[in-house]
Amino acid sequence: MSDFAGKGNRRPQLDININLIEVDNKNPRLVPYLENPNESSQFDLISVLYENFDTEVVAMSLVENGYFDEEPIIVVPNKIPPTFSFSNYPNPDDLAGALKNLIDNDEISFTVVEGNRRTSAIKLITNIKLRKDLGIDKFYPKTENESIIFDISNIPCIIYEKRKDVSSYLGVRHIAGLLKWEAFAQAAYTATVIEQELENGLSIAESIKQVQKVVGDRSDKLRKQYITYKLYLEAKENLEFNVRPIINKFSLLTVAYNSASIREYLGVEAYSKVDLDSELITSDKSENFKNILTWIYGNIDTNEQPVLTDSRNITNTLSHVVKKQEAIEYLIKYKDLNGAYERTNGEREYLSKKLTDASRAMQESLKFAYKYKNDTELLDKVSEIEHLIEALKSNLS
Incomplete structure (x- = not known):
């Protein structure tokens, strides 16, 4: 039996x-x-x-x-x-x-x-x-x-x-059951049980399948948890980065890894292809990894705040920024995610958008400018704009 x-x-x-x-x-x-x-x-x-x-x-x-x-x-x-x-x-x-x-x-x-x-x-x-x-x-x-x-x-x-005799019960109770642990604890448990199976001589793939059987989850959730946990461990062991914020918002690291462009920026494969027997982040991509973590979580050691105010910005914004070197450099320098995003289509598109925004702003101003005839302060601002327009014309001619 x-x-x-x-x-x-x-x-x-x-x-x-x-x-x-x-x-x-x-x-x-x-x-x-x-x-x-x-x-x-x-x-x-x-x-x-x-x-x-x-x-x-x-x-x-x-x-x-x-x-x-x-x-x-x-x-x-x-x-x-x-x-x-x-x-x-x-x-x-x-x-x-x-x-x-x-x-x-x-x-x-x-x-x-x-x-x-x-x-x-x-x-x-x-x-x-x-x-x-x-x-x-x-x-x-x-x-x-x-x-x-x-x-x-x-x-x-x-x-x-x-202890290992209790592992199955904990998995069913806290991963597949009603009393689910928070994301980080689930990933840590998954990693622990997989490591136990590896010690028993199973391969990575076999270990994951064994845990899937115990927990009753046939999806790729456990593999994703294990890979994301390995990313956390590599950040902890290889980077000069305080990983405490990752623990509290662990799911954000999963969201980032789900993005194909962020994976490319980090130099790692998709879940189905990644080699779990090797380090996920190579040394030449460690600075990129630190950038991603800092943009998402901030950096306690350098007093940097995260540039993301909403987790949806990982997919909607940051995933586009990391495709363009100009946008990446801007984000590193100015910590301005929106500004970096505006540069994702190249300088010409960025310039065109800014000129359109300025045109719309002046059109709006025309609606009530007549109320302030001879206002010297406003006239000075208009003169400043005239000089800027002449300079733009000169550079574009």
């Missing part, structure tokens, strides 16, 4: 004390906010969750209602005796009993892989030192109700043996 994501017995479920559960430093939603995930402390992780994921909302419900046992978190062991094996207990109730003995003997601890917000909120509610160290003790939700504290300190957990 072939393997499938939900194969096997139900997993054991136990109530586990919150002090035995660690927040996950490999969670796709947290990793982007950590300088070095593998070296991040539990304090670092809880701080990130507080700052970026509204754990206060979860905490308010917990101190008011306690913990709903209908919503167990999912954990994997991070410390377990080397002689202990899940496979020795085919019956999930027997396995649960054996794990309970390890818990009672302080021989096991866990990492939460689904339920990080709830876990961090409980830790903050039940640990005054942690709240004070974060500087939030005065306003973070808390309670003195001992029954509530006991209830939320011992929470129902479904226990998986290995």
